[in-house]
Amino acid sequence: LERQGDLRRMLEHQLQRLDRDWVHFYLFHGIGWDNFWELDAQTGWIRDMFRAQEEGLVRHVGFSFHDEPQAMIDLVNLGWAELVTCQYNYLDRRNEVAMRYAASKGVAVVVMGPVGGGRLAVLPKGVAERTGWSAQSAAELALRFVASNPDVDVMLSGMNSVEMVEQNVMAVEKGPLAPAQVQEIAALMDYYGRLAKLYCTGCQYCLPCPQNVNIPRVFELFNYLTVYGLEEYARREYARLMGKGQDASHCIECETCLERCPQSLPIPERLKEAHAALSAGA
Ligand code: SF4
Ligand code: SF4
Structure with a gap:
């Protein structure tokens, strides 16, 4: 959407392509x-959206969301x-309170x-011991x-084979976890x-780095490796970062980032440590 009236033009085009007079959900x-x-x-998309609803072209509207949780609450309140x-997912429960609020308002x-973009296809360390869950599941x-x-x-999970569809259906049909298991996992992940x-x-205050090192991402992956025990995911994503030239090996210790970090982290030193661990075996 760039110009006045773009939403209306797009919607009419989409309905034509879909060969439909109206749609149930427009996101x-x-x-x-x-x-x-x-x-x-x-x-002027808000005006056009309400008009499309009044005219019955769209029955329900919704949105996908990547902002801070408070923004979801504010958007719901509108x-x-x-x-x-x-x-x-159980690794990232930032939106939990905002989701509760949305549900309470009928949204x-x-x-x-739900599987954390593949991160939770393996169990973080400690989960098997605390829940009795096997790594295969x-x-x-x-x-x-x-x-x-x-x-x-509704839960959306990417699937690329019939087998995965069957596995996911079987998983969901088993129903929710016992409340004690949910609490155990949530407490461990909070820790x-x-x-x-x-x-x-x-916080990203250290960016931009003149060498294009993606400092927060390197540290995030280092945490996945050392704190959560998600080794395969952390090393695979670090290899991807290396492919983009944003890994810690490019740090020239210029120290530009040091004074920007509210945590006072010795960034160049920690980057070396992270690189050694994440690139091991690469
Ligand atoms: S010390 Fe390293 S990470 Fe920090 S700004 Fe300089 S090159 Fe980038
Ligand atoms: S805490 Fe420090 S190193 Fe981490 S993102 Fe913020 S400024 Fe960068």
């Missing part, structure tokens, strides 16, 4: 508090949306990334954790989260 991608208003000033799609909650645990949240209406934040909060 807006990547809506946050700022772009909700900025885009409207530029394109009363325009009937559905929100957001990230949620449907759709979760994307890691994805099932992740799906059933999300399914245990009463505020979740890991606190440990990880002691190291780097991911």
